[in-house]
Amino acid sequence: MSDGAVLVTGIVGRLGKTVCRLLHREVPVVGVDRRDFPERPRDVVFHQIDIRRKKMRDIFRGGHISAVVHLGIMHDPRSSPAEHHAWNVVAFGKLLEYMEQYKVPKLVVLSSANVYGPQPDNPQFLPENAPLLGSARFHEIRDLIEVDMLAQSFFWRNSACDTVILRPVHILGSVRNAPSNYLRLDVVPTLMGFDPMVQVVHQDDVASAIQRALRPGIRGIFNIAGPAPVSLSKLIRTVGRPTVSIPYTLGKSMLTAAWRWRLSNFPAPELDHIKYVCMVDDRRAREQLGFEPKRSLRDCALALDEE
Numbered sequence: 001m002s003d004g005a006v007l008v009t010g011i012v013g014r015l016g017k018t019v020c021r022l023l024h025r026e027v028p029v030v031g032v033d034r035r036d037f038p039e040r041p042r043d044v045v046f047h048q049i050d051i052r053r054k055k056m057r058d059i060f061r062g063g064h065i066s067a068v069v070h071l072g073i074m075h076d077p078r079s080s081p082a083e084h085h086a087w088n089v090v091a092f093g094k095l096l097e098y099m100e101q102y103k104v105p106k107l108v109v110l111s112s113a114n115v116y117g118p119q120p121d122n123p124q125f126l127p128e129n130a131p132l133l134g135s136a137r138f139h140e141i142r143d144l145i146e147v148d149m150l151a152q153s154f155f156w157r158n159s160a161c162d163t164v165i166l167r168p169v170h171i172l173g174s175v176r177n178a179p180s181n182y183l184r185l186d187v188v189p190t191l192m193g194f195d196p197m198v199q200v201v202h203q204d205d206v207a208s209a210i211q212r213a214l215r216p217g218i219r220g221i222f223n224i225a226g227p228a229p230v231s232l233s234k235l236i237r238t239v240g241r242p243t244v245s246i247p248y249t250l251g252k253s254m255l256t257a258a259w260r261w262r263l264s265n266f267p268a269p270e271l272d273h274i275k276y277v278c279m280v281d282d283r284r285a286r287e288q289l290g291f292e293p294k295r296s297l298r299d300c301a302l303a304l305d306e307e
Contacts, residue, residue, distance in 0.1 A: 004066025005030045006214065007059065009051055009095070011044075012037045014175045015110075016071050018207045020044060023214075030059065033072070052091045060102040067106035067214055068099060073147065075177060077140050077267050088143040089150070096154050099161065108164045108213045109151040110206075113223060114141060115167065118196075118276035125281040128167070128221040138269035155219070164213040166206075168224035169280060170273075172300040173203030178270060184304055188241045189274075191248045195233050196277045201226030202295030202303055212289045223280035226293040226300060232274055239301045248275065 006023055010016045011031030023029050024041050031037060031046045040046050049055050051072060059065070074087045099107060116126045117134035132149070135142040148165060155163035170179035179200070182188065201224060209224045236243055246254075252271060258264035285291040295303075 004064040006067045006069060007065045008069045010072030015203050018203055019210055022207050022211055052094055057098055060098045065104050068104055069108045069210055071110050084143045089146045092147050092150055100158060106162050108210055111148040111165050111167045113167045113169045113280045115145050115148050116278055118272040118278040120276050122277050125279050127281045128223055137272055162219040164218055165221045166209055166224050168201050168206050169199035171203050171206055172200045173303040174306050175203050180304055183239050188236050188243045190243050190245050191251055191275050192245050194275045195231050197229045197279060198232050198235055199225045199229050199279050200300050202300045205293040205295050209291050212291055222285040222289060223282045224285055225280055225282040227297045229279055238297055
């Protein structure tokens with residue numbers, strides 16, 4: 001890593017805290033988040049601010065920032081499209097503006113393999129240059145694709161900055177994301193006649209990939225995957241939860257009603273992830289990043305109930 005501090009946005013999230021614990025022993029870390037971070041390590045400088053505010057400019061102006069790790073993506077499906085766009089797209093655009101102005105030499109953006117989208121005609125493994133079709137059936141992911149595209153545009157526009165875009169598969173752990181929350185259900189629903197192959201990765205391995213991406217000279221887009229792909233049914237058996245199989249049409253109507261009445265935090269388009277395949281080719285990360293996942297499928301399953 002270069003000399004100077006690493007600025008981490010979204011540092012108070014569970015993945016952000018994991019990244020912080022990994023990095024702060026090696027380099028100075030500056031954290032930014034709207035939420036408070038009372039348990040932060042003593043050597044971590046923290047700013048409780050909205051990254052859209054002008055105070056962010058002062059952080060870049062006041063200290064030598066050698067790299068930015070952007071984790072500050074809002075994934076709340078109940079937030080309005082306008083709020084999603086303002087927080088994810090507009091805020092990220094301001095961050096890129098400050099990076100360009102103060103000539104920060106490294107950017108690592110955590111995107112997601114979900115930008116490719118689960119599709120009935122997907123090839124077995126999607127490479128990094130596959131089209132980003134995630135919003136075709138799930139409009140709520142549109143702003144995540146916009147962030148990914150903004151980062152790609154920044155990559156081509158600023159050759160002096162080593163820009164890295166990481167697209168991990170379903171992240172499992174103490175994180176409160178859709179796949180982890182789905183597998184934490186007391187009874188896990190599946191769709192009759194569908195048992196897609198899936199890929200998961202432990203949150204600690206994602207943090208390790210971010211650490212590797214910060215090395216000088218690393219740039220480009222990398223798919224990040226964990227242990228070998230398994231069928232959804234095998235994943236759920238490994239987690240150890242009972243299942244109930246329901247027809248797709250019934251499941252969609254039930255989930256739509258539950259979403260409307262706020263009895264579920266899963267919008268109906270999420271069903272595509274347990275219906276169709278969306279797996280990635282991660283050879284580039286293994287060859288160029290030297291990334292090798294350390295956590296097994298069982299480790300990923302056990303991490304769901306850890307805090």
